Amino acid sequence: MPLTLGRFTVHAVSDGTIALDGGAMFGVVPKVLWEQYLPADERNRVRLALRCLLVVDGPRRILIDDGAGTRWDGKLRDRFGLLAPSALDSQLQALGLSRGDITDVVLTHLHFDHAGGTTVDADGQPSLSFPNATYHLQRRHWKWAHQPSDRDAGSFRSEDFRALESSGRLHLLEGATELYPGLHLFCAEGHTVGLQLVRLETDDGTLVFLGDLIPTTAHLRTPWVAAYDLYPLTAIEEKKQLLAQAIEERWLLFFEHDPDVACCTVKEQGGYAAIDRVVPL
Numbered sequence: 001m002p003l004t005l006g007r008f009t010v011h012a013v014s015d016g017t018i019a020l021d022g023g024a025m026f027g028v029v030p031k032v033l034w035e036q037y038l039p040a041d042e043r044n045r046v047r048l049a050l051r052c053l054l055v056v057d058g059p060r061r062i063l064i065d066d067g068a069g070t071r072w073d074g075k076l077r078d079r080f081g082l083l084a085p086s087a088l089d090s091q092l093q094a095l096g097l098s099r100g101d102i103t104d105v106v107l108t109h110l111h112f113d114h115a116g117g118t119t120v121d122a123d124g125q126p127s128l129s130f131p132n133a134t135y136h137l138q139r140r141h142w143k144w145a146h147q148p149s150d151r152d153a154g155s156f157r158s159e160d161f162r163a164l165e166s167s168g169r170l171h172l173l174e175g176a177t178e179l180y181p182g183l184h185l186f187c188a189e190g191h192t193v194g195l196q197l198v199r200l201e202t203d204d205g206t207l208v209f210l211g212d213l214i215p216t217t218a219h220l221r222t223p224w225v226a227a228y229d230l231y232p233l234t235a236i237e238e239k240k241q242l243l244a245q246a247i248e249e250r251w252l253l254f255f256e257h258d259p260d261v262a263c264c265t266v267k268e269q270g271g272y273a274a275i276d277r278v279v280p281l
């Protein structure tokens with residue numbers, strides 16, 4: 001169900017789901033606590049959404065992240081529980097859109113579960129999935145993704161984004177900016193270097209795309225940060241600040257990875273933010 005916010009219409013568009021190790025998703029939090037929110041399968045994996053956001057702004061169709069994509073062999077598809085290849089295509093079709101209609105892709109970062117859909121294989125060669133789009137990414141993250149640390153190298157697949165280099169369609173950004181009127185990009189550095197998130201500011205209210213800063217509603221508890229985060233103390237501070245403002249100003253929060261909740265408002269409860277009202281999207 002689309003949501004109208006000021007002059008924006010926003011749709012949740014799913015690229016299916018992914019199964020990631022539950023321990024990695026919750027860092028130092030004991031399993032007996034996190035499994036109450038996200039039950040693990042027999043391989044200790046939790047099922048997570050790959051939920052992108054489509055923002056329609058007049059003639060612009062802006063996709064925030066593009067999922068895991070289709071370029072997966074059977075072994076990796078099994079490891080990550082990728083069940084629905086091309087889910088994004090069918091979701092766009094249901095909205096009467098094709099890949100060529102996307103004018104902008106905002107990539108929060110280049111981890112394979114966020115930017116894997118940037119390329120498709122055409123005649124054995126990776127080519128851009130959204131041929132008419134401009135791709136927006138922070139320059140610091142672009143650099144980092146080409147030389148990640150040993151700790152996070154496994155989160156990048158360089159073939160996902162190599163086609164961007166020579167495409168002329170890559171727009172590298174230098175920090176926070178208002179990309180289009182009311183569509184703000186801001187940076188968070190706890191998860192990875194130069195992560196960018198999206199805030200839609202309108203007279204009807206504010207919606208924030210949380211990406212990997214707060215991947216699921218279970219992660220609303222500020223100390224619950226993923227082992228994937230490069231700088232967990234930074235992530236905790238960033239979450240605290242964002243959630244305090246979200247409670248105060250009744251922001252709509254959009255979750256990329258929560259298996260059940262796409263969007264909600266939050267309230268203070270027991271010292272942390274908690275779901276107040278689930279907003280259908």
Ligand SMILES: [Zn+2]
Binds near residue numbers: 109111114191212
């Ligand atoms: Zn990530």
